[in-house]
Amino acid sequence: MKLVVVGGGYVGLVSAVCFAKSHVETLVLEKNEARLALLKKGQSPIYEPGLSEALREEILAGHLSFSASYKAAMKGAEAVFIAVGTPALEEDSASQQKNDLDLSQIDAALNSIAENCASSELLVVVKSTVPTGTCQKTQEFLQKKRPEVAFTVLCNPEFLREGTALKDFMNPDRILIGLPVLAPKEKTQIKAFFKQLYREIDPAQQKTLFVSLESAELAKSASNVFLAMKASFINEMADVCEATGADILEVAQAMGQDVRIGPHFLKPGPGIGGACFPKDSRALVATAQANDLRTDLLQAVMSSNKWRQQRLAERISERLGGVLKGKWIGVLGVAFKAGTDDVRDAPALSILPYLLQAGALLQIYDPQAMENAKKTFEKMQILKGKESLLRWMKAPEDVAEQADLILLLTEWGDFEKLSPSLLAQKMRGKKILDYRNCLERAAFEQAGLDVEGLGRGNAAREDEKHAQDRR
Known part of the structure; x- marks a missing residue:
């Protein structure tokens, strides 16, 4: 099995290193010259505890490599994971409504994938956080661009926390896979691919969830926004504590012991x-x-x-x-x-x-x-x-x-x-x-x-x- 991960940032690099740790041949495609030079030297361009050491180990083991060429990278690749940035649009952007995400890096990656795909079929897996409906549009774009290639677009969002990203990837709460509408045989084949890919991370296959494309896209965003809401709530409760003489540490401890609430994200x-x-x-x-x-x-x-x-x-x-x-x-x-x-x-x-x-x-x-x-x-x-x-x-x-x-x-x-x-x-x-x-x-x-x-x-x-x- 050979994978290509497009993007050597927080999501892409951590994902690539962890795939390599699972003994999967993984190539990171990175277009930024300065970042690529560091990666080839075995140096992480970002700070994440344990990442630099794991990066060097997998390079030495021959499981991890880097390139700036789509043509070279995609030779023999069974799947391409897109893990590029999707930042918020600049406020003065008139191309989309305010608050939307900038998907220009996704678009650039898709164009390059379509232009350089030399196989008759390819799995394209979106790991980047994208608005609901993006993966379906991606499928339509690739089919129109290269109708002779059997592209299958999937969604596999990450749920990593910066600072504990390696641990989170190797010990996840869940592995979420968004699937398009497929024939039973195709669905079975794709499920088998992911079960093989994550075999060392979820050997019992108890954490892997297969859902629709739209559900996977929305679940990622909804999870983050719910946690943001929880953090905002405890911040406002801290203000109430200051006004009333209560202690937020005691209040949060009491709330967190309720299994319906839980202790996480209750620190102001x-x-x-x-x-x-x-x-x-x-x-x-x-x-x-x-x-x-x-x-x-x-x-x-x-x-x-x-x-x-x-x-x-x-x-x-x-x-x-x-x-x-x-x-x-x-x-x-x-x-x-x-x-x-x-x-x-x-x-x-x-x-x-x-x-x-x-x-x-x-x-x-x-x-x-x-x-x-x-x-x-x-x-x-x-x-x-x-x-x-x-x-x-x-x-x-x-x-x-x-x-x-x-x-x-x-x-x-x-x-x-x-x-x-x-x-x-x-x-x-x-x-x-x-x-x-x-x-x-x-x-x-x-x-x-x-x-x-x-x-x-x-x-x-x-x-x-x-x-x-x-x-």
């Missing part, structure tokens, strides 16, 4: 981010609206997230007496979550520009995401005319140097290990805004620092009581 933070949740929420709204359906709940998720990031940015100003100009703020983390170098739609991209616009001076550290953040800041022109207001630091404790306030945005484990006494010595102020609730408040209080988390209403009242007792 500065808002949802990353390549999937915000984008898929917007795209699902576009799909619903295109079918004249109401999207009240879906739109509420987006507006809640936008409001939260704005509100938490304003809180920083409030804690500094309403004046940000000339204040030094140490920033711990710019990645949208720990375990990745991804800054796409990260809360930092909303909160930090607000601070810079108000004249604050920032000292930033992230163990993996600073290079991507620099590129994104440049692309978004966040630093235009404000270059002197920002410093990129070499160590997490460096952000505390003469800082009036420290802002923790990403829950990296190294931040939890920071020395409270060392930070206290370096800081000019005493305030730390822990927007991930990952610092041990008592230890920092002993060092004379004031740690304020999210949704810790009872903790805030206890602090106030202790202060009154001391007075």
Whole structure:
């Protein structure tokens, strides 16, 4: 069995490496020259724990190779997996309605596949997140482009979490396969192909679900949007906790023990981010609206997230007496979550520009995401005319140097290990805004620092009581 995976990004590279780990001959087709050069050297162009090591192992084992040529790549291929990016359209795009996904990379891949297919039949498997109905349109396009080739378009969406992607792929909750309407014999053959492909991952075939193309496409988007809704809900509950004196950690624990709810995605933070949740929420709204359906709940998720990031940015100003100009703020983390170098739609991209616009001076550290953040800041022109207001630091404790306030945005484990006494010595102020609730408040209080988390209403009242007792 030989597979071609089009796209060497988060989804494509992880999928290719894991297929190779299952002893499947896998070729990654990557058109970006810089990324391709790194891959051929056995270097991952993205940060994902364990990925670089697994990449080198599979290259040495002869299971994994790379190319920029469709013609060379597709020789002898039984299936081509499309795993290219489908970012949100730019807001000024007039080609489709706002909130839709940009499918230009999908279109380019399909054209190249059609032009370079030298076999009489080929499985084309879409792994990229696409709007419902895309796979059917893909089938129609390929049939029209090359009617003499028996193309079969399938949908096999990924459900990987950045930071645990290898583990998620090799130990999935489910393997979802979307099938078109097929004759019984063809359906049996395709099911046999996937059972063979995933034999080491799902040997008992208890996790593999075969559904329609449309159901697979929608299940992927709906899963992400539901998780975004759950995360947004707990963020709003954190606000209620602050107003009423409840503790979000206790509330979330009590909720999570209900089997109907579960404990996952019940940690408050500065808002949802990353390549999937915000984008898929917007795209699902576009799909619903295109079918004249109401999207009240879906739109509420987006507006809640936008409001939260704005509100938490304003809180920083409030804690500094309403004046940000000339204040030094140490920033711990710019990645949208720990375990990745991804800054796409990260809360930092909303909160930090607000601070810079108000004249604050920032000292930033992230163990993996600073290079991507620099590129994104440049692309978004966040630093235009404000270059002197920002410093990129070499160590997490460096952000505390003469800082009036420290802002923790990403829950990296190294931040939890920071020395409270060392930070206290370096800081000019005493305030730390822990927007991930990952610092041990008592230890920092002993060092004379004031740690304020999210949704810790009872903790805030206890602090106030202790202060009154001391007075």
